[in-house]
Amino acid sequence: MSSSRFRWVAALLGAALLWTLAACGGGSGDSGGKVTLTYRLWDDQQKVGYQKVMAAFEKANPNIHVKIELLPYDQYWTKMTADAVAGTAPDVFWMQTTEFPEFVTKGVLADLSSLNLNTTQYQPNVVQSYTYKGKLYGVPKDFGIVGLLYNKDLFKKAGITMPDKLTWAPDGSGTLLQIARKLTVDDKGRHPDQAGFDANAVKQYGFASWNHYQTQWMNWVASNGGKILDRPFGKYVFNDAASVAALQFGVDLVNKYHVSPPAAQTNPPSDKINEMFEHAQVAMFPANNALLPFVAPDAGFGIGIAPMPAGPAGRAVNINGLSEAVYAKSPHKAAAMKLAGFLGGAEAQKIMSDDGYVFPALNGLSQGYVDYWKKKGLDVSPYLEESKGTTFNLPITTGFTAFENKLNQTFNDMYLGKLTPQQAADRAVADGNALVK
Numbered sequence: 001m002s003s004s005r006f007r008w009v010a011a012l013l014g015a016a017l018l019w020t021l022a023a024c025g026g027g028s029g030d031s032g033g034k035v036t037l038t039y040r041l042w043d044d045q046q047k048v049g050y051q052k053v054m055a056a057f058e059k060a061n062p063n064i065h066v067k068i069e070l071l072p073y074d075q076y077w078t079k080m081t082a083d084a085v086a087g088t089a090p091d092v093f094w095m096q097t098t099e100f101p102e103f104v105t106k107g108v109l110a111d112l113s114s115l116n117l118n119t120t121q122y123q124p125n126v127v128q129s130y131t132y133k134g135k136l137y138g139v140p141k142d143f144g145i146v147g148l149l150y151n152k153d154l155f156k157k158a159g160i161t162m163p164d165k166l167t168w169a170p171d172g173s174g175t176l177l178q179i180a181r182k183l184t185v186d187d188k189g190r191h192p193d194q195a196g197f198d199a200n201a202v203k204q205y206g207f208a209s210w211n212h213y214q215t216q217w218m219n220w221v222a223s224n225g226g227k228i229l230d231r232p233f234g235k236y237v238f239n240d241a242a243s244v245a246a247l248q249f250g251v252d253l254v255n256k257y258h259v260s261p262p263a264a265q266t267n268p269p270s271d272k273i274n275e276m277f278e279h280a281q282v283a284m285f286p287a288n289n290a291l292l293p294f295v296a297p298d299a300g301f302g303i304g305i306a307p308m309p310a311g312p313a314g315r316a317v318n319i320n321g322l323s324e325a326v327y328a329k330s331p332h333k334a335a336a337m338k339l340a341g342f343l344g345g346a347e348a349q350k351i352m353s354d355d356g357y358v359f360p361a362l363n364g365l366s367q368g369y370v371d372y373w374k375k376k377g378l379d380v381s382p383y384l385e386e387s388k389g390t391t392f393n394l395p396i397t398t399g400f401t402a403f404e405n406k407l408n409q410t411f412n413d414m415y416l417g418k419l420t421p422q423q424a425a426d427r428a429v430a431d432g433n434a435l436v437k
Helices: 010-023 042-061 073-086 100-105 122-128 152-158 177-182 215-222 243-256 271-276 290-300 333-345 346-352 367-375 379-386 400-416 423-436
Strands: 035-041 064-070 091-097 142-151 202-207 284-287 303-306 316-320 323-326 388-390
Touching: 035 042, 035 333, 042 064, 042 333, 042 346, 064 333, 091 100, 091 333, 100 400, 122 142, 142 152, 142 290, 142 379, 152 303, 177 202, 177 284, 215 243, 215 316, 215 388, 243 400, 243 423, 271 284, 284 290, 303 379, 323 333, 333 346, 346 367, 400 423
Parallel strands: 035 064, 035 091, 202 284, 316 388
Antiparallel strands: 091 323, 142 284, 142 303, 142 316
16 A cells, blocks of 8 residues: 555566566476465555465464565566565565556466455455456555545634535535644745735644645546546546646645645655654545554554545545455465465454554445544544445556656646646646557
8 A cells, every 4th residue: 555655667668578488487387395485565564464374374274375475566567576576575464455457367376266355345446457358466455545634633724614514626625625724734824815925934834735645646537527547447537627626626725826836846756744743734635545554653643533524526535455466476385375365354354454554345244443543542443434425436548557657747847836736737647648558
């Protein structure tokens, strides 16, 4: 699950012509006796939970030992690409939605049909994210969803109660902007709708609007009736009127209404917006629930969680779930498939849910996650309620890994006011579609 981390794609550029090697070599069977599988992930906190999961798996499968391999996120995909090219990928590994098309179309991932999983028992967005030509290539692992974190202390100080439903519209109407204005204060105590307000001397912002596709502008687009892709493994279409109007709103929160920090401070690859929320300089902060372990411990104030604002087309929020992928050329294919099946089952997913690591992809187990965070003083149930409403996936199409950096550069200029939203969307759609195969 992505916060403000951005992927390295250098290995993809250097290895583009070598991907065909990934289909060569390796074996599909186990010769019997003790087998050691390599399981790769990128989250050091979740590794602790997976040590408990693997202990349970090994107890049930005494002839299979699992070696957990941790790689930092920024190195993970570079290494995965290189290993796929060399034919040395780990037996089982985490797969991300936006990376999935590149790996599945190159034959790196095993078809999981033999596991006979009942996909109706899993969160549907996650199932769709790892389905290709009608077959499942990733065991649904978890899901992360975007919600609105807010500073309870700043709300109380301003005499504001978070409404049950925040709303927004491209013309600036709705409760979101009203509340954001009340929570935005310059160094003289003035608000953006008051005479003399100094946009260059703001000490506290009401909202965090910035160039982050997962938690920001893709949600504006979807809740205004726009679409990112015309279909899975399709083309980008977010330069239509509804999408552009939504992009304009996100930019206006910064440059017109001055309720969000300037893009010069927050544009990627800066991580400053997270720090600003932790330091009580931003009152409302859209964030995936996966960010909670990193934000909550450092916050010196009460954190509230609310559903994302609803736009003219209603509330639509991003769900990004991971999956457990099996290397198609694993020399221990049968054992790897057994592990993947176990990871998709109730025992493994309940461990990860009850210990507060993730919302499990397997339906009916999320209460453990809610209860864990309740003990920490956080009510994460709004995230869960959102997951039952209108949701959408990150882009599932080829070329995104090569497109992402260019997309961020273009939208950085949009948030800075160097490009209009229409210009930025037109450029980004053209750039993205040029890489779709």
